[in-house]
Amino acid sequence: MSELNLRRLRYFLAVADTLSFSRAAEELHIAQPVLSRQIALLERELGAVLLERSTRGTALTDAGRLIAEDGRQLLRSAGALERRARQAAQGIEQLAIGFMPGLQVTPIVQGLRQSFPEIRIELVRTGWHDQVETILDGRVDLGLVRLPVPRRGLQVEPLFREARVAVLSASHPLAAAEELSPHVLAEYDLLQSPDAAPEWREARLARGLPVPTGGDHPHEVEIKLERVAASSGVAFLPASTARFYTRPDVVVRPVPGLASGTVGVAWAAGRDSAVLSRAITLAHTLRASLTTEKVLDGETAAPRP
Incomplete structure (x- = not known):
């Protein structure tokens, strides 16, 4: 898909999020007629009507809902690709690690620096609302996440249970x-x-x-x-x-009887490198301070070699 089409996709997603051409145009800082023409061109390219406009407002069609879901993933992947390309151009091995509040990544950082002395490590604090988003859009290469998370576009491995x-x-x-x-x-x-x-x-x-x-x-x-x-x-x-x-x-x-939660490690599907593989292995050595139970779907999970 060309850059022009990616721009049209962004325009469409702005309307899909607001269900208003006027508000979307305002957020995008473009004229509303321009926005309408760009979305009409996108619909022509895809061969599907994405939005229905009536006196009651704007609504997504079935095709529009599907394209909105897939389109967000596509734009995240495009953004991640741009970030990785910029990092590679700098010639320095880099890894961004995301972590939820309370989870300590120090053992992963120390282990990576021992294995890759020249590595540049960035730490990103995440929350429930963006622990997956930061991985999919490339801001984070490896995330310590609290499960469950939507797994589309991700590789996820449970680490341990926590009260x-x-x-x-x-x-x-x-x-x-x-x-x-x-x-x-x-x-x-x-x-x-x-x-x-x-x-x-x-x-x-x-x-x-x-x-x-x-x-x-x-x-x-x-x-x-x-x-x-x-x-x-x-x-x-x-x-x-x-x-x-x-x-x-x-x-x-x-609170006895309250189900425990699961901490996992996640990264973008298809990603593979020596640094990432080492970070995943190190993540499997982590333990929560208040629990030593390590499970995978109710069974003991063996750490990576």
């Missing part, structure tokens, strides 16, 4: 308890999506309490903890994340 804990305000009525249960915590508001804690949701239903739907659930751990500290609600975090963000106005309590 999850409850975080509450230091003034919370349950703050003095040594441990808590989903049944007890179900009485209190959950300051994150119920999908993140199905045990809390089931316990709440069992008690005949409503389960809220929708709502504004921040991705950033810092904002979650601010909400916890300022209210009588509760949130669940991986143990290493809660430990990393230790603060005096928030307490951390174990």
Whole structure:
């Protein structure tokens, strides 16, 4: 696909995201008639109608939804290719490592520098909302991720399981308890999506309490903890994340019966190099400080050779 077509694809995705030609044109800093012509040309090239315009607004067709999904992946791949080309032109071996809060990548960095003394390593802090995006668009070569993640375009290997804990305000009525249960915590508001804690949701239903739907659930751990500290609600975090963000106005309590999470390592499908292979091997030597259980789909996972 030519660069001109990639530009048209970007234009289309702007409309697909806003479902508004006027807003998309404003974001792209182009005139609306120009945007309409470029998308018409893209539809002609693809032989499919991507957008339907009516008095009720703009909507994606079935073909439009498919192209939007595939198009985002294509643009990410194009961006990753450009970044790798620039790095290769510099003549220096480079690797960008992404990591979620609480996960330590120091052993990987130290191991890589021993094997490749001249390597340039970049560390990128990621979150739930971009831990995959940064890999697909080339900003990160290897990511320590919290599973599950969408695997399209990725190679993913689980590393270890990690306990999850409850975080509450230091003034919370349950703050003095040594441990808590989903049944007890179900009485209190959950300051994150119920999908993140199905045990809390089931316990709440069992008690005949409503389960809220929708709502504004921040991705950033810092904002979650601010909400916890300022209210009588509760949130669940991986143990290493809660430990990393230790603060005096928030307490951390174990919750027996709460399913543990899985930490994995991920990289772009098709990528292969000596540096990347070594980094993956080093990732398999990591352990969470609060757990030594290492599993793969319920079975013990053997580390890479």
